[in-house]
Amino acid sequence: MKWSSKRTLVTGAGGFIGSHLVERLVRNGASVRALVKYSGRGNVGWLDDLEPETLRSIEIVSGDLRDADVVLRAVQSCEVVFHLGAMISIPYSYLNPTETAAVNFMGTLNILNACRTVGVSKLIHTSTSETYGTARYVPIDEQHPLQAQSPYSAAKIGADKLAESFFRSFDLPVATVRPFNTYGPRQSARGVIPTIVVQLLSGSMVKLGSLAPTRDFTFVEDTTQGMLRAAEVSASIGRVINLGSGSEISVGDLARLIIRLSGKTGEVEQQLDRIRPEKSEVERLLADNTLAREILGWKPTVTLEDGLLRTIQWVGQRMGNYRRAQSGYVI
Numbered sequence: 001m002k003w004s005s006k007r008t009l010v011t012g013a014g015g016f017i018g019s020h021l022v023e024r025l026v027r028n029g030a031s032v033r034a035l036v037k038y039s040g041r042g043n044v045g046w047l048d049d050l051e052p053e054t055l056r057s058i059e060i061v062s063g064d065l066r067d068a069d070v071v072l073r074a075v076q077s078c079e080v081v082f083h084l085g086a087m088i089s090i091p092y093s094y095l096n097p098t099e100t101a102a103v104n105f106m107g108t109l110n111i112l113n114a115c116r117t118v119g120v121s122k123l124i125h126t127s128t129s130e131t132y133g134t135a136r137y138v139p140i141d142e143q144h145p146l147q148a149q150s151p152y153s154a155a156k157i158g159a160d161k162l163a164e165s166f167f168r169s170f171d172l173p174v175a176t177v178r179p180f181n182t183y184g185p186r187q188s189a190r191g192v193i194p195t196i197v198v199q200l201l202s203g204s205m206v207k208l209g210s211l212a213p214t215r216d217f218t219f220v221e222d223t224t225q226g227m228l229r230a231a232e233v234s235a236s237i238g239r240v241i242n243l244g245s246g247s248e249i250s251v252g253d254l255a256r257l258i259i260r261l262s263g264k265t266g267e268v269e270q271q272l273d274r275i276r277p278e279k280s281e282v283e284r285l286l287a288d289n290t291l292a293r294e295i296l297g298w299k300p301t302v303t304l305e306d307g308l309l310r311t312i313q314w315v316g317q318r319m320g321n322y323r324r325a326q327s328g329y330v331i
Contacts (some may be wrong), residue, residue: 001080001233003028009074009112011035011065012044012084012126015060016187017179019035019115021082021224023049026043026054028228035085037091038062046186065107068114076179080231085110086124086159090152090276097151099317105157105162109225112166122172122231125163126179128156129216129244129285138248139288142240149280160240167238175236177227180244180287184220184307185314192251193217193308196258202267205259206259206308211252216244216287219307229296236295244287245300261305 005100008025013019013034013147018057025032036044045061055061063070075081086104087093091102107126115123132140133147166172183193192208192215199206226243230236249257252268275281302310 003030006030006327007033007077007079009033009035009081010076010130011082012061012083012086014043014047015084015088016046016191017126017220018084018183019046019049019186020056020220021084023050023054023226024228024330026057026226026238029222032057033059033061033075033150034076035061035063035065035071038064045298048063049186065110066102066122068110071107071110072117075120077113078118079113079121081111081120081123082126082227083108083123084233085132086126086156087152090130090150091190092148093155093244093282094150094277101155101158104152105158108162109272112162112172115275116166116170116172123172123174124171124227124230125160125162125174125176126227127160127240128153129178129180129242129287131157131160131281132280132285134282135284135286136287138284139244139246140286142242142291149282151275156267166229175230175238176240177230178240178242179223179226180218180242180285182218182220182223184222184311187311189248193258194312195316196255197262197312200259200262200264200266200321201316201319204264206255206266206268207271207274208255208268209253209271209276210281211255211268211270214250214284214286214287215246215283216246216248216285217254217255217302217304218243218245218308219302219310225294226296226298229298230244233296239291241292241295242287242289243292243298244289245304246287246289247304248286249304257305258308258312261308
């Protein structure tokens with residue numbers, strides 16, 4: 001697929017991964033429309049972090065994924081749609097399961113209906129490794145059972161199955177990418193890596209929840225490249241494809257690695273009020289990325305240490321305003 005002048009829509013464009021994807025599409029020559037959650041202050045999230053020339057080339061549409069009319073207008077005339085918009089916070093989903101379900105499930109249904117109506121050539125639906133829950137076996141391939149261990153993961157499982165149903169029922173050309181733990185510049189301070197970095201750069205004590213769970217971290221540039229490849233490759237249609245590094249590290253070891261890379265001294269403390277409910281904690285995530293390698297020709301290129309160094313530097317330069325894009329709903 002040649003991206004030059006290709007008409008694309010990115011939902012969740014004001015969020016962490018969405019803003020990086022928008023930036024990359026513009027760099028590739030695509031015509032980009034960005035759907036962002038409406039704000040009376042005109043806030044467009046991390047899109048404000050882009051170069052002014054890049055930002056001027058983007059068509060920004062404000063609205064809400066739960067509004068079918070807004071979604072249809074946003075999809076209109078687009079050839080490729082990247083659906084990243086979601087209510088992303090797991091702790092928030094404990095407090096507001098109804099809103100989480102409405103945005104993640106019904107919002108996705110609106111996207112699917114609009115893409116079917118318009119007749120898009122490709123829809124890339126974004127899932128999450130949280131849909132797997134705690135690993136029953138590792139590495140986790142795409143056939144691993146789905147386990148709803150939080151209202152957030154339940155809503156995302158439902159959204160994934162909606163996407164599957166539209167492929168099977170209506171031949172909608174949809175591919176589902178399932179990123180594992182993406183990190184890098186612009187990630188919300190709710191993410192474990194920026195949480196550690198912000199605390200470390202603010203003092204010497206890093207306070208976290210459970211330290212034993214392991215995660216598979218992928219740098220944001222690699223995740224967005226996987227999304228682009230999923231759009232470019234026809235064999236991805238109707239498939240669910242993991243985007244993960246194939247390596248795991250515990251939260252405690254991650255914190256100690258960040259402390260070492262930062263050149264600072266610090267201590268890691270586990271706090272009970274930061275720990276998920278017992279049956280909700282996902283203890284282990286480790287991706288099998290074989291399918292991404294075979295179908296997309298994709299593999300991670302940024303090592304964890306290199307990605308962490310870049311993230312530490314970026315957060316350090318923006319400590320004063322780092323929390324400006326903290327909305328959990330990144331339509």
